[in-house]
Amino acid sequence: MAATPEMAAHIAADDALLDRDMLVIGWPHEALDRAFTVEGAHRAMQRHASCPLDTCARKRAARKTLVDAGHMVPDPRNSRGLE
Numbered sequence: 720m721a722a723t724p725e726m727a728a729h730i731a732a733d734d735a736l737l738d739r740d741m742l743v744i745g746w747p748h749e750a751l752d753r754a755f756t757v758e759g760a761h762r763a764m765q766r767h768a769s770c771p772l773d774t775c776a777r778k779r780a781a782r783k784t785l786v787d788a789g790h791m792v793p794d795p796r797n798s799r800g801l802e
């Protein structure tokens with residue numbers, strides 16, 4: 720079954736509103752194929768707060784966006800070998 724545009728919009732709106740404290744099966748942790756906005760990066764950092772930085776490419780990409788934008792100072796204790 721193909722998702723209608725209405726359904727896709729609903730899912731996107733749902734995604735934006737949901738506070739996902741728990742990881743669901745299939746929740747994407749791959750890096751996006753486009754750059755994060757600062758706002759999007761902040762949301763991704765919250766969503767992936769419990770993800771290990773070394774296994775979650777999404778979180779690394781979000782973190783890099785925030786660091787590059789000057790919104791976050793990398794903690795040298797947590798970034799060994801990741802840059």
Ligand SMILES: [Zn+2]
Pocket residue numbers: 747748767770775776777778
């Ligand atoms: Zn993640």
